[in-house]
Amino acid sequence: MKKYQTLGIRVFFLAMFLFIVSKIVAELEQVGGFEVEDRTIIVITPTYRRINRMPDITRLSNTLSHVKNLHWIVIEDGVSTVPAVRAVLERTGLSYTYMAHKTAQGYPAKGWYQRTMALKFIRENTSRILNTDLREGVVYFADDDNSYDLRLFNDFIRNVRKLGVWAVGFAGGAAVEAPKVVDKKVTSFDALWVSKRLFAVDMAGFAVNLKWILRTNAVFGKTCNRGDGAPETCLLEDLGFDLEDIEPFGYEKQNNREILVWHTRTSYPKLQGTDTFGYFVEN
Ligand SMILES: *[C@@H]1O[C@H](CO)[C@@H](O)[C@H](O)[C@H]1NC(C)=O
Numbered sequence: 300m301k302k303y304q305t306l307g308i309r310v311f312f313l314a315m316f317l318f319i320v321s322k323i324v325a326e327l328e329q330v331g332g333f334e335v336e337d338r339t340i341i342v343i344t345p346t347y348r349r350i351n352r353m354p355d356i357t358r359l360s361n362t363l364s365h366v367k368n369l370h371w372i373v374i375e376d377g378v379s380t381v382p383a384v385r386a387v388l389e390r391t392g393l394s395y396t397y398m399a400h401k402t403a404q405g406y407p408a409k410g411w412y413q414r415t416m417a418l419k420f421i422r423e424n425t426s427r428i429l430n431t432d433l434r435e436g437v438v439y440f441a442d443d444d445n446s447y448d449l450r451l452f453n454d455f456i457r458n459v460r461k462l463g464v465w466a467v468g469f470a471g472g473a474a475v476e477a478p479k480v481v482d483k484k485v486t487s488f489d490a491l492w493v494s495k496r497l498f499a500v501d502m503a504g505f506a507v508n509l510k511w512i513l514r515t516n517a518v519f520g521k522t523c524n525r526g527d528g529a530p531e532t533c534l535l536e537d538l539g540f541d542l543e544d545i546e547p548f549g550y551e552k553q554n555n556r557e558i559l560v561w562h563t564r565t566s567y568p569k570l571q572g573t574d575t576f577g578y579f580v581e582n
Pocket residue numbers: 416419420421423424
């Protein structure tokens with residue numbers, strides 16, 4: 300009887316040992332096998348009801364549908380979400396979060412509050428977005444009316460280890476706003492509108508690795524004096540960044556450098572009538 304007891308104990312400890320070893324090996328494999336594709340791109344898009352929102356969000360959804368391993372956070376500036384918008388998100392097949400947060404008192408109605416709520420969501424619900432703790436993420440703010448080259452996501456954003464910055468067409472009143480790179484380091488910005496901005500960068504011109512988002516509680520405030528009203532530099536400074544933290548993308552060529560994102564805007568259509576004949580048109 301005693302013999303069997305001892306054997307039982309041995310088998311138990313052996314099983315425990317094998318279980319622990321297999322766990323460790325699995326973990327090592329995950330870490331060692333890290334691929335850039337494993338980084339989830341977290342796209343934050345503030346949006347609001349307007350007559351050309353459906354075409355805008357349709358276009359952006361078609362773009363993002365082509366990007367693998369992406370979580371799309373869409374925040375409605377309103378008291379509730381809009382079924383037609385949710386249907387667009389659903390059809391992408393992407394993993395997404397759609398929530399409504401009406402701009403709070405004192406915030407400018409330019410998506411600042413919605414982006415803030417998205418950052419809070421990411422910090423509170425990280426595992427929900429990434430599925431497993433071992434995976435990495437990169438956060439990017441993509442407004443619904445800009446124009447995005449697919450290479451922006453796969454060649455630039457997904458490779459951001461800290462703070463990635465690149466050129467944006469039609470930003471800040473200039474044909475191009477871009478980081479000025481000397482010896483692979485960003486020393487300043489080629490921008491018309493610099494004023495006192497440390498980071499003279501458009502919302503579409505940067506992405507931040509999730510690790511650095513999770514390190515602080517930085518959000519968009521109600522004002523940004525350091526940005527002369529533009530919020531980007533305040534967020535990046537509050538996240539603890541300095542110019543030397545920037546990883547510039549897309550500057551390598553001497554000529555014909557390519558712009559992968561354009562700060563475009565859909566013009567308001569000139570309508571002679573407003574009957575929609577039973578079709579859904581927002582206004
Ligand atoms: C995190 O997710 C839960 C469940 O969806 C939600 O109730 C909560 O509001 C989220 N947190 C934030 C800060 O949005």
